[in-house]
Each structure stands twice: as structure tokens, then as C-alpha cells.
Amino acid sequence: MNIQIKKFYYGDFGEENAAGNEPAKNISSKETWPLWEVFIRSKQGLDHKHAGSLHAADAAMAIENARDVYTRRQEGVSLWVVESKYIHASNPDDAEALYEPANDKVYRHPTFYDIPDEVGHM
Amino acid sequence: MDQLTAYVLHLADNNLILTQRNGEWCGHGPILEQDIAITNITLDLIGQSRNFYQYAAGLINNSAGAANLQPATEDSLAYLRKEREFKNCLLVEQQNGDWAQTITRQFLYSAYQYFLYEKMQHSKDEQLAGIAAKAFKEVSYHLTWSSEWVIRLGDGTEESHERTQNAVNELWRYTGEMFEPTAYEQQMAAEEIAPDPSALKESWMKKVQEVFEEATLMIPEKTFMQTGGKKGIHTEQLGYILTELQYLQRTYPGAEW
Numbered sequence: 341m342n343i344q345i346k347k348f349y350y351g352d353f354g355e356e357n358a359a360g361n362e363p364a365k366n367i368s369s370k371e372t373w374p375l376w377e378v379f380i381r382s383k384q385g386l387d388h389k390h391a392g393s394l395h396a397a398d399a400a401m402a403i404e405n406a407r408d409v410y411t412r413r414q415e416g417v418s419l420w421v422v423e424s425k426y427i428h429a430s431n432p433d434d435a436e437a438l439y440e441p442a443n444d445k446v447y448r449h450p451t452f453y454d455i456p457d458e459v460g461h462m
Numbered sequence: 463m464d465q466l467t468a469y470v471l472h473l474a475d476n477n478l479i480l481t482q483r484n485g486e487w488c489g490h491g492p493i494l495e496q497d498i499a500i501t502n503i504t505l506d507l508i509g510q511s512r513n514f515y516q517y518a519a520g521l522i523n524n525s526a527g528a529a530n531l532q533p534a535t536e537d538s539l540a541y542l543r544k545e546r547e548f549k550n551c552l553l554v555e556q557q558n559g560d561w562a563q564t565i566t567r568q569f570l571y572s573a574y575q576y577f578l579y580e581k582m583q584h585s586k587d588e589q590l591a592g593i594a595a596k597a598f599k600e601v602s603y604h605l606t607w608s609s610e611w612v613i614r615l616g617d618g619t620e621e622s623h624e625r626t627q628n629a630v631n632e633l634w635r636y637t638g639e640m641f642e643p644t645a646y647e648q649q650m651a652a653e654e655i656a657p658d659p660s661a662l663k664e665s666w667m668k669k670v671q672e673v674f675e676e677a678t679l680m681i682p683e684k685t686f687m688q689t690g691g692k693k694g695i696h697t698e699q700l701g702y703i704l705t706e707l708q709y710l711q712r713t714y715p716g717a718e719w
Contacts, residue, residue, distance in 0.1 A: 373493070394495050397614070404607060405495040408502050 375424040376402040378409075380416035388420050396421075465649040466587070467521045468549065469656065471539065472646065472692055474514030475550035478540055479700070480571060481508045482707050483558055492561050499607060503568070506600040513593045515539045541711035545700055552691035553636040555699040562615050562622065563629035569608035569673070570633060574640050575601045577665045581657035590655060609673045616677025623678065630674075631682050638687025641666070647692075 373395040379388035391410045396402035402421040411419070430438060442448065484504040491497025515536035522534040532538070553571055558564045579601055582594035615622040641663040643651065651658035674681060690696065710717055 395493060396495065400610065401614075404610070405499065407603075408499040409495055412498075412502060 373397050376406075376421045377424050377427060378402075378406040379420040379422075380406075380410060381418040382416055384417060388418065391415070393424060464521070464525065465646040466655065467518055467525070468646040469650050470514050470518040470521065470590070472549035472644075474511045474518060474539070475548045476554055476571075477507045477511035477514070478707075479548070479550045479703060480504075480554040480567075481511065482703050483554065483556075484564070484568070486558055487564065500564070500568075503604050503607065506597075506604065510593065510597045510600070511540075512536055513597075517589050517593070537711070541708045545696060545704055546694040548696065548700060548704070549692050549694060550696075550700075551636070551639050552688055552697055553633065553640065555691070555697060555703060556633060556636060557699060559629060559632070560625055562625040563632065565608055565611040565615060566626060566629035566633055568604065569612045570637055570670070572601055572604040572608050573666050573669045574662065576605045576669075577662040578657065578659070581662070585655050586653065587655045605669075612673055612679070613677045616674070616679040626677070627679055630679055634682045634685050635688045636691075638685075639689040639691060642689060642692075644692045 374397075375393055376396055376399075377393050378391045380391045381388045391406075394402065394405045394409055396405045399421060403419055406419050406421055410416070481504050484500055484507070487497065488501050488504075489497065491500055519534040519536055519539060522528060528534075553567060556563075556567060558567075576598070579594040579598040583591055583598055585591040585594065612626065615626040617623070641659045643659050647656065647659055650656040651661075671681070688697070691700075
């Protein structure tokens with residue numbers, strides 16, 4: 341079996357690949373296995389956090405691969421996988437417009453209140 | 463050597479030899495994720511075999527007349543015994559071949575281990591019951607993983623189907639031996655330390671048929687079953703494995719790093 345791996349990164353996909361309606365077509369592709377993003381919950385009550393990505397032919401294999409690649413050292417109690425193409429990312433070129441306006445709006449931080457000691461960490 | 467020691471060594475040898483075989487894949491897997499998967503499984507196997515060897519070493523050192531001999535250790539049992547002293551079944555020493563053959567070998571063996579450890583958890587021997595309980599969880603995953611691969615390859619492309627069917631045809635002759643009890647296995651069954659392997663055959667066959675059916679694979683008919691491994695009579699493969707496995711300790715006795 342000669343599997344050729346093509347590594348994709350976020351934002352590498354054209355619009356036609358990025359839309360979330362089509363199921364994975366490239367499962368039967370002989371060239372590549374699709375890329376999946378892996379999310380791990382490290383213990384009950386916490387959120388699933390992004391751990392990394394991997395290749396797999398389908399969701400079942402992605403979960404198994406995630407188990408083998410990312411939870412070998414007891415990192416988690418629950419796994420999510422999602423095909424990378426279903427993740428829509430903000431465009432780095434828009435960073436200025438999207439994030440910078442928050443820079444001078446310090447009043448959005450709750451730093452102008454005196455917090456009673458009893459409250460502890462917030 | 464008493465029958466319990468022989469039996470524990472048989473369990474340890476099975477895993478050690480398969481470990482050595484699977485280990486050949488390390489860094490050569492068909493894809494990164496599967497390279498990690500098979501080496502993970504292999505690490506589970508070597509962990510189990512260390513438990514068995516440590517137990518066997520204790521049994522040997524506590525046996526009558528042991529005081530006059532060099533004490534046995536897990537290392538001496540793995541590295542310094544000869545081919546005829548190894549009691550692994552023939553299946554685990556067979557060559558990796560292609561990925562399909564490695565997967566098929568793993569599946570046939572994991573399915574056997576699954577039913578063996580399932581029963582052995584209730585062994586009257588506390589040590590074996592404990593090792594089996596831990597190993598059972600590991601092997602459950604090995605069985606899931608290898609079953610899925612057998613299905614994927616068997617029911618995959620024309621080429622993957624052909625390769626997997628070839629692997630089944632090649633390996634099937636070594637499966638009968640697993641269920642033929644040796645003297646030590648009969649003794650263990652009588653003492654309720656381990657199940658009689660012939661009693662595992664039905665569930666094993668059912669599992670194999672179920673997976674093969676989904677994988678569109680055929681079980682070869684009327685195959686002559688090769689036996690002997692569990693009594694120390696091996697195929698030519700084992701000599702090559704031990705040559706590589708034991709080279710260092712035999713050339714530089716006691717070497718550590």
C-alpha cells in the first residue's frame with residue numbers, strides 16, 4: 341500500500357472544499373486520507389481542548405488514531421474528532437479589522453471594580 | 463521444570479516473539495498514525511511478557527535445587543534460553559510479510575488472547591489472575607484495532623482483498639496449534655489456573671467468522687495444521703528472531719546501557 345500524504349494546514353482549503361454540507365468525498369481517494377482535528381477532554385468537567393491533527397480514512401479510524409497518537413500518556417477521558425475541512429477559520433489578513441479595535445477598550449475588562457477578598461480568584 | 467513454570471513461560475514467549483516481529487515495523491509503518499498504533503500495541507505486549515517472565519523467574523528461583531544455579535531473571539529467560547526452550551506458538555513467529563499479513567497475524571492472535579485472558583482473570587493463581595485482568599483491557603483494544611483493519615483491507619480494494627486473503631491462506635495452518643492443549647495446559651486446566659485452550663476454540667472461531675464475513679474473506683478449507691511450537695519444535699523463523707534478539711547479550715554477556 342503506497343499512501344501519499346499531503347499535509348494540509350488551516351486556511352489551505354479553497355472555498356469549494358471548506359463548505360460544511362458535503363460529506364467527506366475523499367474517503368475513497370487512493371491518494372490521501374483526509375486530515376482530522378483532535379480535541380481532548382483531560383478530565384470530567386473540563387472542556388475539550390484542541391490537541392493536534394492526524395490523518396485517517398474515516399471517523400472511526402480517526403478516533404482510534406487519536407487514541408494512539410494523543411492519549412498514550414493518559415491525557416484524556418474523552419475524544420472529539422472533526423474533519424479539518426469543516427473548521428472555518430478567520431482570515432489572518434483580517435486580523436487588524438477584527439481584533440485591534442478591542443485594544444483601546446480597556447473598560448471591557450472588569451479591572452475597574454474592587455473585588456472583595458472573600459471572592460478569591462475570578 | 464514444573465508445569466506452572468512451563469505454562470507461564472509459554473505465555474511470556476508468545477508475547478515476546480510477537481513483540482520482536484511487530485517491532486520490525488517501528489519507523490516503517492505505512493502511515494505515521496499506524497506506525498504509532500502498532501508500536502503501542504507492541505509495547506502492551508512486551509509489558510505483559512515482562513510480567514510473565516518476572517513471575518516465571520520467581521517460580522524458578524523458589525524451586526527445589528535452584529540454590530545451586532545462577533538465579534533466573536526476566537532478562538536471562540528472554541535472552542539466554544535456546545530455541546528448543548521457547549514455548550511460543552508458531553503463529554507469532556511468522557514473518558511480517560506485508561501490512562495485510564501483519565494485521566492478519568495480529569488479529570488471529572489477539573482474538574485468541576482475548577478469550578484466554580477473559581477466562582484467566584478468574585484463575586486460582588492470583589498472580590496470573592492479576593496480570594490477565596490488566597492485559598484483558600489492553601487486548602480488547604488490540605482486537606478492535608486489528609478487526610477493523612482486517613475488515614478495511616478485506617473489503618477494500620481488489621489488491622488489499624487479495625493480499626489479505628493470501629495472508630489468511632498463509633497463516634491459517636498455524637492457528638490449530640493454539641487450541642491443542644499441551645501437557646502443561648492440561649495440568650493448568652485441571653487445577654483451574656488457566657482455561658483449557660480447546661474450550662476457547664468455539665468463541666474464537668465465531669469471532670473470526672464474524673469479522674471475515676464482513677471482510678469478505680474465506681477461511682481455507684481442509685488445511686493441514688502445523689503444530690509443535692508450544693513444545694519447542696519451531697519453524698525455521700524462530701532461529702532468525704532469536705539470533706537478532708539475543709545477539710547483544712550473548713556477545714557481551716551482562717551488557718547494560
